[in-house]
Amino acid sequence: MLNVKDFGAIGDGVSKDTVAVQRALDAGGMVHVPAGVYLCGSLYLRSNGGLDLAPGAVILGSPDKEDYNAADFCPQNHAFLQECSYGAHLLIAVEQENVVIRGRGRIDGNRQAFYELAEKREQIWSRHIAWRPSQMLFICECRGVQICDAHLDNAPYWTCFLHGCVDVSIRGLRIDNPMHTRNGDGIDIDCCKNVTISDCIIDSGDDCITLRGNSAPLKTPRPCENITISNCVLRTICNAFRIGVGNGLVRNCTVSNVVIHDSRMGICLCTKYSSAPRAVQIEDISFSNIFIEADRPIAIVIGAHGAADGPGIKPIQRISFNQIRGRGCVGNLIQGRALGDIRDISFRDVRFDYSGGDRVVVDPPNGYSEPCHISPPAAFHLEYAQDIVFDQVRINWLNDDPRWLHDVNAVGSQDVVFNNCAFSKGHALA
Structure with missing residues (x-):
């Protein structure tokens, strides 16, 4: 040598x-x-x-x-x-x-x-x-x-x-x-x-x-x-793990046996980061056996910082979360622009301990977005998501803050399924 x-x-x-x-x-x-x-x-x-x-x-x-x-x-x-x-x-x-x-x-x-x-x-x-x-x-x-x-x-x-x-x-x-x-x-x-x-x-x-x-x-x-x-x-x-940026395709990926701690965001999937007419298609991604300690454990969004309002949207589809544990204080966000933008997402054997409540804002004038400055009043907030499965999902509320209204709140979404979930605050479908 x-x-x-x-x-x-x-x-x-x-x-x-x-x-x-x-x-x-x-x-x-x-x-x-x-x-x-x-x-x-x-x-x-x-x-x-x-x-x-x-x-x-x-x-x-x-x-x-x-x-x-x-x-x-x-x-x-x-x-x-x-x-x-x-x-x-x-x-x-x-x-x-x-x-x-x-x-x-x-x-x-x-x-x-x-x-x-x-x-x-x-x-x-x-x-x-x-x-x-x-x-x-x-x-x-x-x-x-x-x-x-x-x-x-x-x-x-x-x-x-x-x-x-x-x-x-x-x-x-x-x-x-x-x-x-x-x-x-x-x-x-x-x-x-x-x-x-x-x-x-x-x-x-x-x-x-x-x-x-x-x-x-x-x-x-x-x-x-x-x-x-x-x-x-x-x-x-920032984001411990992120998928996004560009004009192409991200597919066939697995993430397993990972510890995320002391972070702002755990996992973020986002197809579009600017108003330019380009986006990344994200599909066939598996997350398993992961511990997440973050303000917001999971975000799956079509566009960051208002970018979803521009042209060039591509879908996020066939994403699975299995055996996930963690703690958070800002609600998980699954946010499409139109029905079908985000589809076929599953959460199986998932448990989050939630605290906080000081960032909860109900119906903010500009809506919710990927940054963690404000939180929806639910552990999971869905907008225009389709074919979403919650199977053996449990939310443990560490304090009885009345600003948290639901375990899951779904707006404009379709085919949201719940199996064997432990929700003390329940779910709302609008």
Whole structure:
């Protein structure tokens, strides 16, 4: 195995090691990174090779803009200027095969070099950012990707982004971004096929794990499909798990044996995030054996932030929740725009403990939406949903707050079925 020290890397955290590490990567095969701090700009991974990070090894992102790739370095890359994200990355692999990042070392995006953290969530978007890199790991249209056992932290933007890849294994990662990191996603899987994610612990300032369907930038557009996510622990001030964004299709995915704790939203499925005429179709998704401790455990909505009012709606269908336990204080929301937008959703062996009541608003003038600022007066609130099954669902009310009116409230919905449910407040169908 090649060693970066043999190519001139210093590893003192001060000297720039980009050139030396890149020479080792270009030589081919696996590259060993011994203990030390290697200050680097953009590094390009090659086929049939990658990085082997020893315990104590740190790849530290350079604070200098000139050390990173240009935004137009490949046609698939995209800068999100509205989010002050300029299309630069620390580790890059584009159209490569059999790429590996492994070991007990760290990849540190050096977020603090680009902006200070907000003290609380409301200040995150008010902080000006002059320049920052985009996704710390950018893996695009690659085949045979392995990312395992490393510690990824302090990403200035999303941490680990895989776009249009096939045959991906992500295992044993520890991702640690402070809670008020702006857009500090953990793992984003976009238009990828045959992906396994397991045994990861993620603390995130934004979504912990997302499945996306944005095929537009890819040379070979494809659905996001055949994804398994298991044995993970997630914590965030946003969505622990989210499906949505883009113009394509997300299907055939399972999520199991996951603990979500101390989070704003547990699971969020949303087809549309803007008024643009595009949306993601979401279908055949299974959630099982999951514990959720979040303000709102589950949201299944056609559009976020009023986006459902625009054109381009696509359905959410054939979604199952089995053996779910958790605690919440904001009602679960299943919200379509018209009958049939959301259909064939099942909840089996589900129990939630509910408290709070201070955010309950009955018939708000602008309706309910995906954010957790206000809550419907029910543990489950349905709007224009069809073929919904509640089987062995129990709501345990931890306080006798009269603002909670129902266990389930359904408006404009059809074929809502209840089997062996334990509801003390009952259900209302309107």
